[in-house]
Amino acid sequence: MLVTGREILQDAHKNNYAVGAFNVNNMEIVQAIIEAAEETNSPVILQASQGGLKYAGVEYIAGLGKIAAYNAKVPVALHLDHGTDFDQVMLCIRHGFTSVMIDGSRFELDENIAITKKVIEVAHAVGVSVEAELGKIGGTEDHITVDERDVTFTDPEEAKRFVEETNVDYLAIAVGTAHGLYKGEPKLDFDRIKTIKEITGIPLVLHGSSGVPEESIKKAVSLGINKINIDTDLRVAFAAAIKDFLKENPDNIDPRKILGPAKYAMKEAVMEKMHLFGSVGRA
Numbered sequence: 001m002l003v004t005g006r007e008i009l010q011d012a013h014k015n016n017y018a019v020g021a022f023n024v025n026n027m028e029i030v031q032a033i034i035e036a037a038e039e040t041n042s043p044v045i046l047q048a049s050q051g052g053l054k055y056a057g058v059e060y061i062a063g064l065g066k067i068a069a070y071n072a073k074v075p076v077a078l079h080l081d082h083g084t085d086f087d088q089v090m091l092c093i094r095h096g097f098t099s100v101m102i103d104g105s106r107f108e109l110d111e112n113i114a115i116t117k118k119v120i121e122v123a124h125a126v127g128v129s130v131e132a133e134l135g136k137i138g139g140t141e142d143h144i145t146v147d148e149r150d151v152t153f154t155d156p157e158e159a160k161r162f163v164e165e166t167n168v169d170y171l172a173i174a175v176g177t178a179h180g181l182y183k184g185e186p187k188l189d190f191d192r193i194k195t196i197k198e199i200t201g202i203p204l205v206l207h208g209s210s211g212v213p214e215e216s217i218k219k220a221v222s223l224g225i226n227k228i229n230i231d232t233d234l235r236v237a238f239a240a241a242i243k244d245f246l247k248e249n250p251d252n253i254d255p256r257k258i259l260g261p262a263k264y265a266m267k268e269a270v271m272e273k274m275h276l277f278g279s280v281g282r283a
C-alpha cells in the first residue's frame, strides 16, 4: 500500500527502529526492493535521486513506484531524494510522491529555513511528508559532490531552531557519513546523533549509509536514526551479479536472463539491510 513517509517514520521513531530508503532507477530495482520488503514483512521507502529522475524520467519512476506500492501488502512510501528546488518538489508531488526532500543544505540557515517552510506549506496541505537537511554531508551522489573540506556537521542548536520554525517531518543530519564509496572507515559522531534526537524529538535520517560498519549502524539506530538511505551497496550487488553472469554466459543476449540474477542479488542485499535496521516484521 502507498502511504506517506511520515506514517512509516513516526512508527519507526516511536518504536526505535529504522526503515531503509533505497534508490530506484528501473523496474528490476523496484521489484527487488518490494520483494525484499514483502518477504520480510517490512515497511520500505523507494526513493528517486536526481540521477534517477534524469535517467528514467519522473513519469516512469512515479509509475513504477505507485504500481509497486499499490500491489504490495507492506507500507511503501515514494520519496524524492535531495529535491533541488520548489518546482521540482511540486512536480514530484503532482506525480504522486508521498514524501519529498527539499535539500537546502547549501544555503545559510535562514535561507534553508525559508525554502523548507515554503515547501512544507504546500506539501502538508496535500498530505505529503517532507525531509530537509541541515549541515553538509560529504561525498558524491550522482552529479552532486560535496568536497571533504566543505563538510559541516549538524549543529544541535541550529537543528532545534530549524525544526521549531519549519515543522519538518524528518531531518537529515551530517554526522560523519558520506555518499558513495568510502576510502577509510567512516567514524560517526554518536553523541551528536543523541543530542539532536533529544533536542528535536523527530525522526532523523542518515545519508551515505553504504559501507558504514554494521555496529555503527545499529548504534546510530538505537540513538534515534529512523530512515537510512542506501544506494551504493545495492549498485555493488547488482553490478557484481551481472559481471558474474556474463563471465559464465558470455554469449547470452537475453536482458531478462542477464538482469534476473542482478535483481535477486539486490533483493538479498536489501533483506540484509532490513534485518540490520530492525524494520523486519514491522509492516
Ligand code: 13P
Residues within 6 Å of the ligand: 023, 081, 082, 141, 178, 179, 180, 181, 206, 207, 208, 209, 210, 229, 230, 231, 232, 233
Ligand atoms: P550511499 O550511496 O552511500 O548508500 O548513499 C545513499 C544516499 O544517501 C542517498 O541519499
